[in-house]
């Protein structure tokens with residue numbers, strides 16, 4: 001029988017032991033475009049590099065974006081426009097709800113507080129145009145919604161304003177005991193189909209980690225016309241303040257510790273569903289990016305690392321990835337894609353239940 005555990009440990013060790021090139025580009029400078037070809041195709045778009053700036057408030061400032069692109073980002077995903085924002089605008093336009101809100105306190109209770117959303121639909125379109133005019137890489141607009149409705153038609157306006165693709169974030173928080181997972185998934189698939197139908201540009205879907213069968217749901221996404229999937233959204237995790245006896249809502253930036261969950265998802269999807277894979281979450285270094293690509297990612301999206309250190313961090317990630325691929329002798333980044341996925345890994349059991357059993361049974365306390 002294949003020794004799944006030792007093989008998996010070997011993979012981890014091999015990746016860890018590969019030395020990053022010592023001569024990384026100085027922070028903020030252009031990443032070296034050396035021997036390996038970093039250009040990649042994602043969602044039918046030509047990207048100069050597979051390292052993408054993920055959805056975040058970083059896209060609110062075009063000067064920052066220009067620096068991140070100079071540092072080697074291959075594309076930009078804008079922060080999300082929420083279904084609630086679009087619905088609110090429609091309601092305001094059709095029913096003059098704004099006027100009621102000003103005078104009727106009760107009317108506010110069923111509407112989301114618009115102050116939590118920084119860019120409304122029209123400003124979002126203007127920002128998209130500004131970004132397009134400023135950077136040469138593809139700009140992906142982001143929609144966030146879970147219920148079927150007129151808001152999905154906004155995808156077309158995003159495309160008309162210059163979005164090269166749409167990332168649809170299906171962030172959902174299931175709290176209703178009467179709604180089954182199958183109900184929720186069916187509703188989400190309808191949203192995907194509606195956005196795909198409206199957009200006229202490729203649509204990639206950003207998922208949370210909570211699906212009973214990720215491969216099955218992903219294959220359904222493909223059937224509904226999605227071109228790609230991004231794994232995983234970071235789930236909103238409120239905490240408890242024991243002194244105030246209140247629920248706290250902190251947003252912690254990620255570290256590389258969040259990557260392995262994504263690697264597993266990528267590895268089990270790669271080559272098995274008709275979707276292009278993006279990794280989002282826990283990509284903090286070029287070696288993290290290399291691992292995600294080996295597991296099947298076409299692109300990696302980075303947010304936390306760039307929020308912490310700005311464009312210089314993007315340059316480091318691209319340089320380190322470039323260096324690793326060069327050291328390994330790859331001629332182009334696409335050659336590394338999926339080499340360690342479930343279908344091609346020297347030990348497929350490393351990604352499956354068998355390895356979990358071996359790991360638990362083989363564990364011994366230290367000392």
Ligand SMILES: Cc1cc2nc3c(=O)[nH]c(=O)nc-3n(C[C@H](O)[C@H](O)[C@H](O)COP(=O)(O)O)c2cc1C
Pocket residue numbers: 054055056057078079080081142144169206232233234251253254255258280281282283301302303304305307
């Ligand atoms: C401050 C902040 C704002 C974010 N805003 C969005 C958003 O508007 N839409 C979205 O899809 N993801 C959003 N995200 C999630 C990121 O795009 C990304 O998926 C997540 O942070 C994991 O990547 P990371 O580990 O590189 O940070 C946001 C993340 C942060 C930290």
